[in-house]
Amino acid sequence: MKIFLKGLAEIILLKVNQQAQIDLEHLEKVCADGASLLCVMAANNEVGTIYPIEKIGAIASSHNIPFLCDASQAGGKIPLNFQDWGITYLAISGHKLYAPKGVGALVVRNGVHLQPMIYGGGHQQRMRSGTLNVPGIVGLGEACKLRQLEMEVDETAIALLRNHLQNSLQGQIPDLVVNGNLNNRLSGNLHISIPSIPNSAMIARVRHQLAISTGAACSSGVVAPSHVLQAMNLPDNIIEGALRIGIGKFTAKAEIAKASFLIINAVKEIHQLLSQDC
Secondary structure, eight states: OEEEETTTEEEEOOOBOTTOOBOHHHHHHHHHTOOSOEEEESBOTTTOBBOOHHHHHHHHHHTTOOEEEEOTTTTTTSOOOTTTTTOSEEEEEGGGGTSOTTOEEEEEOTTOOOOOSSOSSOHHHHTSOSOOOHHHHHHHHHHHHHHHHHHHHHHHHHHHHHHHHHHHHHHHOTTOEEOSOTTSBOTTEEEEEOTTSOHHHHHHHHTTTOOOBSSOGGGTTOOSOOHHHHHTTOOHHHHHTEEEEEOOTTOOHHHHHHHHHHHHHHHHHHHHHHHHHO
16 A cells, blocks of 8 residues: 655555564565665554564665664563664664653664754754753663563563453453464553444443553544554454553552453443343
């Protein structure tokens, strides 16, 4: 699919399957036809599918195409090798890896020149002028250091909590569907659909007790079906019943049990109301 930004650029959207996995053959063809920049997430921000960044970087490098990897979701959660995976630009966001909000980083490969968007004092090797956010930078650096030390153990424990919640919900909600690539996803991501119940009804029922969402926080102001789920070509009832649950380093077992109880009870209550209406 192509999108044209008048006078600016032509955007080609990459194909994905129903698990949000990228079609690498299509990617290869797009790159072979020529492109100025390849942009791919390290992991999907809604369903948590992890992308084969090393393979994608190799394809980009073979066609001499700069590769921007958005690692906002994946940074501090999965290993990323900027130096050896053919990545030209790597973007991370602080609050996604337990650093302060409002700070992030763009890692740029040596020898690559970026035209600055903000001019002035020539800060940050003339790529972005302006007074530096020193506390944020220090916090991000310390968070990255701690993630290096703790990531493997933490993510294993988080995956166990996620799986416990998933199994608990599947045991009590027969029509529940788990979205994304179940064999290769972020540990803290549980993206489910309850096809028989609109997600708006679920959110209204549990929002005062449980923090879950219908999609990514960066799309929270948009009242529309998820573009991610639409690109995955999922059925309408799966899209309309979708819920995203996030689990992190500080999530406790008791909170998992409470979340399971609240969601299961909400489903039962909504089904009862729907059956009465019928």
